Amino acid sequence: MSELFDQFVVEAQELLETAGAALLALERDPADRASVDELFRAFHTLKGSSALFDMAPFTRLVHAGEDTLSLLRDGRRGMTPELADRLFRALDQCARWVAALEETGALPADAAAAETLVRGLSGGSADGDAAAGAGQPDGQSDAFPWVATLTGDERGAVGEGALTVIDYTPDPECFFTGDDPLALFRRVPDLRLMRIEPTEPLPPLAQMDPYRCILRFRALSGAGVEAVTPAFRSVPDQVRIGSVTLAPVVPSPVAAPPDSLAAAMLEEQARILDLPGGTAERQSRRAAVARTVTAILTALGRPAERAAVETACADGGTLRRFLADGPADKPTDAEPRPAAPAPSPAPRRALRVEPERMDALMALVGELSVMKGQLGPLVRRAGDGELARDMKAFSARLDSLVGDLRHAALRLRLLPLARVFDPLPRLVRDTARRLDKTVELVLEGAETEADKDILDVLGEPLLHLVRNALDHGIEAPERRTASGKPPGGTLRVRGFQDKGGVVVEVSDDGAGIDPAAMRRVAVAKGLLAPDAAAALGDDDAVRLVFAPGFSTAGSVSDLSGRGVGMDAVRAAVERAGGRVEIASTPGSGTRVRLALPLTLSITRVVVVEAAGSLYGIPVTLVGGVQRVPRADIHGVKRAESIVLRDRVVPLVRLRRLLGQPDDERVQGERQRAADCVVLAELSDGPVAVAVDDVGERADVVLRPMTGVLRGLRGYAGTAVLGDGRLILVLDLRELL
Amino acid sequence: MLVVDDAVTVRAFSRRVLEADGFVVDEAVNGIEGLERAMAAPPDLVIVDVNMRKMDGYTMLRVLRRDPSLRDVPAIMISTESKDSDREQALLAGANWYIVKPPRPEVLVEAARLLTGRPVDAEGAP
Secondary structure, three states: OHHHHHHHHHHHHHHHHHHHHHHHHHHHOOOOHHHHHHHHHHHHHHHHHHOOOOOHHHHHHHHHHHHHHHHHHOOOOOOOHHHHHHHHHHHHHHHHHHHHHHHHOOOOHHHHHHHHHHHHHHOOHHHOOOOOOOOOOEOOHHHOHHHHHOOHHHHHHHOOEEEEEEEEOOOOOHHHOOOOHHHHHHOOOOEEEEEEEEOOOOOOHHHOOOOOOOEEEEEEEOOOHHHHHHHHOOOOOOEEEEEEEEOOOOOOOOOOOOOOHHHHHHHHHHHHHOOOOOHHHHHHHHHHHHHHHHHHHHHOOOOOOHHHHHHHOOOHHHHHHHHHHOHHHOOOOOOOOOOOOOOOOOOOOOOOOOHHHHHHHHHHHHHHHHHHHHHHHHHHHOOOOHHHHHHHHHHHHHHHHHHHHHHHHHHHOEEEOHHHHOHHHHHHHHHHHHHOOOEEEEEEOOOOEEEHHHHHHHHHHHHHHHHHHHHHHOOOHHHHHHOOOOOOEEEEEEEEEEOOEEEEEEEEOOOOOOHHHHHHHHHHOOOOOHHHHHHOOHHHHHHHHHOOOOOOHHHHHOOOOOOOOHHHHHHHHHHOOOEEEEEEEOOOEEEEEEEEEOOOOEEEEEEEEEOOEEEEEEHHHEEEEEEEEHHHOEEEOOEEEEEEOOEEEEEEEHHHHOOOOOOHHHHOOOOOOEEEEEEEEEOOEEEEEEEOEEEEEEEEEOEOOOHHHHHOOOEEEEEEOOOOOEEEEEOHHHHO | OEEEOOOHHHHHHHHHHHHHOOOOOEEEOOHHHHHHHHHHOOOOOEEEEOOOOOOOHHHHHHHHHHOOOOOOOOEEEEEOOOOHHHHHHHHHHOOOEEEEOOOOHHHHHHHHHHHHOOOOOOOOOO
16 A cells, blocks of 8 residues: 555645645635635545544544634635634644654554644534534544445444434543443444444554554444443543434345345336436436446356346336346356457656656766767877867767756756745744734745756745844834834745856845944944944945854844844855845845755866966856956955956955965966956855956866865865866865 | 546556556546546546545546537546445545545446446456
8 A cells, every 4th residue: 555655645745735834825815716716625635544444533623614614615704813723723733734744654642632633623603603513423424434435234233313422432541441332332322333443554563552442433222322421421522422224125026136236226227217307317227227337247257138137227116126027137258358459548647756866867877978078188199180079079969968857857856946945834824923014925936947056045044034134124014014114024945046047036125124232232242343343344244143042032122123044144145155135224124145056966166377377166156257456456465356347346366275386377478467356145245256267167067075085174175177187176265 | 437536646646557458548636637637538337536636536527427429428436434424425426436535446447347337257458
């Protein structure tokens, strides 16, 4: 069953997600019919699918949810924040259970304890609606669906008419509280049927705890509810008692084994013939009944002429008579009709691939790219004969194929940002409700794709940023109104692709961050000397939120800004080769931008040259490349700087960083008129890196340093360029 | 035969149970797709869920019963509801048999064999 089980887990996860989104939409607009339907359907499907497995608490919980939603759907109950909370809790519980199912294959042992949630839902008429109270005897048979699954033999044993149903799931610890489930049933008058089933898959014998009761008792009694109830007086919370009316088992006139499915089906066909309906409708029903009856008789080894059956299908009575004395005794040697070949099924389903296999594929693609790169120099060496021309054409085709292959392999790992956006509506809803703020969340670009590794990196920081924006950014409604803003705040989360990477922006229209307050706190915490703080530009002051040790709970309250864990956000993003930017306008809001590479497997670098060697700088960190006239480089001793877009940017020389002698062209008489400068965008601010030359941009597979080189700081790893040349990829944050 | 249900788990369950008994099983996720598949290759039996988006099981059966080439195809309706009124509604829509979810594998197989004319007691594939 495990494949089926896996499928259930995946289906349940999807349904729970759908349900969560629908519930959020419904809470916003209680008149949203489509969302009610969506939500109802999700619970309904979960109920049906979970019932295939032995997970009664789960099925009960979603069943209760379904019942509540059907009241909601029929307008017999209104949506309230409390009801939404209950449904959210139910969804959360289900999600936890599904996670446990995925992990261990079974519900956690305490699953049965979730009955309070079930009661919260089904008995949730606390808000004054007309739904039946929990625990009351229930007159409807659909409260006890198992009754409908009685086998023919069981039906015969219990008889017909009004019966009392008992559904008793003893507390697992019942043996310690003195309850003896079986003894209770001995006190039930006119007990006609009892089923004992395990509530969870039975553990291997060695692990079985005989002192825990993991059984469920289901029984039918001929006595009335009031006569049965006293037997269970000591366990009212563990038992459900109700009444059902069982239709009489129609004695079949067919010469088939009594109580057989076939007999019941044949009788049903007779009933169908007598159902009301238009002429055309009844005619087609008749055709279906005739074919069905023919098939059943064939299956029973008593084939009949289709024509004769069709004649007999005039009405129910005729059919019953035909079946009673018809072809019953004719021996048969007819071939059973084989099932017709059906077209091969093509249900669409996503493929689940082990991450290791993906990694292996990516590694191979990387190797292939490198091998392909070495073909170029070989071809060049071949000169320009006919063979060389053919080789060039071949090499070009191989080039584009390998490019396509790499692109395709990369795409396999791409997933939409929706995966990290999906939890946000719920987070915003819950947090805003807790803080008594009104916040509208606007999500944009959820379809933007990024590598799964990157999404994993993004998830936590994003939650952090959103929580911070709600907590410290967006003001309470009164304060917003006082400053002339609408009482409800807006939080915008936007994803898009930029420069071969993925960018996620979180912006709010809250109070913004006050640079003056940031300077004060930095000084108070001893992070900056007073004069250094005073010299800090406003942007740099705001950027202090990312400084390690800046933000603690104490500092947050006297700041209009944010703080908790912003350095953790920055660290996580930078570890993945990305960067964080922040822009804030006091009084009107804050925008934080996370820029990450599209994937961790392939790094896009700008190739630069210094002292005759090639290096790579990750493109995500490069803000621009330009030539800066020497005259524009201002030097104070050995510290140099340039002015870029009205900002003073420190300038460093890569040669010096790497411990290489300065370019003699710099020292010599014929000084170069300009320097090649790569603008590195680091979280602390931009730095201009002067290099000897700037080459192409290249996608490389980054290999971390190994062996003795591992201790070397300042290098992210090595990589091989398309033409086979080796480069060192710089870790500028370490170097600078 | 054709299994129409929007729950992938239920479809997979039915497929597994029925294929194990030698049936050839096709799947569809809603009434519309079910009708399309049935029209493309008339099945010997359709097993239809009630509650599906786009087109529910009742509607699908009604349309099926109006199609000249499909109107006599035996149909099982499968539902989580066990009330008599639900059963009645299924039969009115055109079902020949009604099974309450979750179906027990042996019941599903026996019903499928009966409705397709395969010997119930004999083992083995057709």
